[in-house]
Amino acid sequence: MVTSGHFWLPVAADGARARHAFRGRRWEGERVSEAVCGQTLPLAQPSEMDWITFKTCDECWRLLLVEAGISPEAVNAYVSEGG
Numbered sequence: 001m002v003t004s005g006h007f008w009l010p011v012a013a014d015g016a017r018a019r020h021a022f023r024g025r026r027w028e029g030e031r032v033s034e035a036v037c038g039q040t041l042p043l044a045q046p047s048e049m050d051w052i053t054f055k056t057c058d059e060c061w062r063l064l065l066v067e068a069g070i071s072p073e074a075v076n077a078y079v080s081e082g083g
C-alpha cells in the first residue's frame with residue numbers, strides 16, 4: 001500500500017477555482033503539479049481567501065476516500081444527515 005501522503009491547495013486555472021489534493025507532504029514551490037484527480041495544474045501561493053472560498057475538488061476528495069478504504073457514499077450520507 002502506498003501512503004506517501006497528500007496535501008490540499010487552492011488552484012485557480014482557466015476560471016475553475018477548486019481545492020485539489022496533491023501527492024507529497026506539502027507544497028514545495030512547484031509551478032506545475034499533477035493533482036490526485038489527474039489534472040495538471042499551475043500552482044501559486046494561495047491567499048487566505050482562496051482557502052475559504054474555493055470548493056473542494058470532488059474527484060480528488062473521492063479518490064482519496066477510496067484510497068483510504070472509505071466509501072464516498074457513506075460519507076455523503078453522513079454529511080447530508082449532519083446538515
Ligand SMILES: [Zn+2]
Pocket residue numbers: 019020021035036037038039057058059060061
Ligand atoms: Zn482535483
